Amino acid sequence: MAGGANTLYSAGIELAVRVIELLEINRDLVLARELIFRKYEFSPKAREMATLITNEVGRRWGVLNRMIEEVQEEPLSRSSSLLRAVLRVGAYEVYYNNKHPNYFLKALTPFFKKKRVKRGFINRVRYVLFGIKKFRIKPPQDIVEWAFWHLFFPQWASQRLIDQFGQEKALKLMEQMNQHPAMAVRVNTTKIGVRELASRFIERYAYELEISPIQPFIKLAKTYPVMRTPEYEAGYFTVQDPNTAVGVVKLLKLLPQEASILDACAAPGRKSSLIRQLRSDIRLFCNDISTMRMEKLINDFQRLELPLPYLTIADAAKPPFKIQFDAVHADLPCSGSGTWGKHPERKWLTTPERYLECVQTQRTILNSLVPLVKPGGILLFSTCSIWREENEENVRWLEENFPLKCIEMERLDPSGGSTGFFYALLKRTC
Numbered sequence: 309m310a311g312g313a314n315t316l317y318s319a320g321i322e323l324a325v326r327v328i329e330l331l332e333i334n335r336d337l338v339l340a341r342e343l344i345f346r347k348y349e350f351s352p353k354a355r356e357m358a359t360l361i362t363n364e365v366g367r368r369w370g371v372l373n374r375m376i377e378e379v380q381e382e383p384l385s386r387s388s389s390l391l392r393a394v395l396r397v398g399a400y401e402v403y404y405n406n407k408h409p410n411y412f413l414k415a416l417t418p419f420f421k422k423k424r425v426k427r428g429f430i431n432r433v434r435y436v437l438f439g440i441k442k443f444r445i446k447p448p449q450d451i452v453e454w455a456f457w458h459l460f461f462p463q464w465a466s467q468r469l470i471d472q473f474g475q476e477k478a479l480k481l482m483e484q485m486n487q488h489p490a491m492a493v494r495v496n497t498t499k500i501g502v503r504e505l506a507s508r509f510i511e512r513y514a515y516e517l518e519i520s521p522i523q524p525f526i527k528l529a530k531t532y533p534v535m536r537t538p539e540y541e542a543g544y545f546t547v548q549d550p551n552t553a554v555g556v557v558k559l560l561k562l563l564p565q566e567a568s569i570l571d572a573c574a575a576p577g578r579k580s581s582l583i584r585q586l587r588s589d590i591r592l593f594c595n596d597i598s599t600m601r602m603e604k605l606i607n608d609f610q611r612l613e614l615p616l617p618y619l620t621i622a623d624a625a626k627p628p629f630k631i632q633f634d635a636v637h638a639d640l641p642c643s644g645s646g647t648w649g650k651h652p653e654r655k656w657l658t659t660p661e662r663y664l665e666c667v668q669t670q671r672t673i674l675n676s677l678v679p680l681v682k683p684g685g686i687l688l689f690s691t692c693s694i695w696r697e698e699n700e701e702n703v704r705w706l707e708e709n710f711p712l713k714c715i716e717m718e719r720l721d722p723s724g725g726s727t728g729f730f731y732a733l734l735k736r737t738c
């Protein structure tokens with residue numbers, strides 16, 4: 309490779325640029341990576357490199373945009389989508405990864421040839437990247453601006469975090485969401501013990517791991533390709549964050565033998581299969597509005613070799629049930645702000661008002677689900693949002709408007725790859 313840029317690096321950044329270009333359209337980094345990795349054949353090492361780079365570009369999305377726009381003195385919207393993607397990846401590589409602009413450009417030469425880009429395009433990239441190399445962050449005026457440049461959070465989000473949690477906790481949360489993403493698996497204890505699977509992971513694949521205090525989970529030190537192992541095929545585990553299991557485990561402790569549960573927004577079925585795995589006696593009904601996501605639930609139950617629940621596909625705001633249940637699980641669609649650690653691009657690609665639309669949807673669904681809880685039964689309400697409006701304020705609204713009493717609620721903070729999660733258990737009083 310000319311100029312010393314090696315082939316692996318060339319492949320890694322080509323993939324990264326393709327992913328970042330697609331991200332602008334589909335606004336989901338995991339999905340963009342999946343689609344690009346499926347379409348273009350590159351080595352696992354190139355994919356690994358592209359995954360790392362695109363995560364970091366996603367995390368700094370708004371900061372990179374600002375740097376580029378300051379250097380080129382022109383909004384990015386005036387550039388083509390390909391130029392924007394090359395500049396974003398290039399700015400990350402030059403500013404944060406200490407790559408020389410010429411090294412980056414030479415590594416992209418084969419890609420530029422495939423794309424038949426003009427000389428002017430390359431000159432523009434070179435000009436901007438040399439500007440980025442000299443870029444200096446101006447002293448921030450306040451903590452929100454400091455968090456923008458140093459913790460990579462949009463101003464509206466850090467301001468909301470400060471308003472809700474106070475400055476100290478907000479800064480801690482932002483730092484936690486920037487930690488290196490870990491992953492966790494839930495052991496399918498109907499097939500294998502937690503310690504036995506942990507030993508296999510260590511002996512066969514040298515995974516670094518620890519057994520989670522939340523059972524039956526194993527926390528892995530980083531994102532390993534666990535879904536390509538024979539153990540995954542054999543249904544020994546499913547990928548799930550332990551924080552998201554706590555509410556379900558507590559609910560099951562409150563329910564008598566052969567109780568009925570309606571999991572109203574169940575797909576892709578992580579928590580439903582946990583219910584089935586921990587309590588085979590439960591009469592489980594799973595519903596979701598999305599057929600595609602419901603297919604994932606069915607596939608996962610089959611892979612885990614767990615008996616399928618009763619299935620319906622319907623809008624939970626118009627539930628097709630004439631019976632009531634001992635428990636209703638409302639794991640509701642939400643702003644997903646608790647997942648920003650794992651999906652760092654989302655904080656930039658959402659709108660500040662998104663959570664308000666979510667509260668509206670959540671209340672519409674809850675309004676229809678509460679009557680399906682038997683008197684004396686339990687409503688388990690949960691979100692993966694960190695915003696008070698979607699969590700504590702919804703619980704308050706439920707207590708004020710329905711015969712429900714909150715018996716427990718908990719907010720589990722996001723950290724590293726762990727999802728920020730909220731759940732509340734409410735008992736129907738009459």
Ligand SMILES: C[S@@+](CC[C@H](N)C(=O)[O-])C[C@H]1O[C@@H](n2cnc3c(N)ncnc32)[C@H](O)[C@@H]1O
Nearest residue numbers: 573574575576577578579597598623624639641
């Ligand atoms: C947070 S996810 C549920 C995750 C799932 N409980 C699990 O543990 O794997 C929210 C789900 O709600 C579904 N959903 C969104 N709006 C809905 C509606 N109006 N009625 C039913 N399901 C809905 C989505 O398709 C999505 O699968």
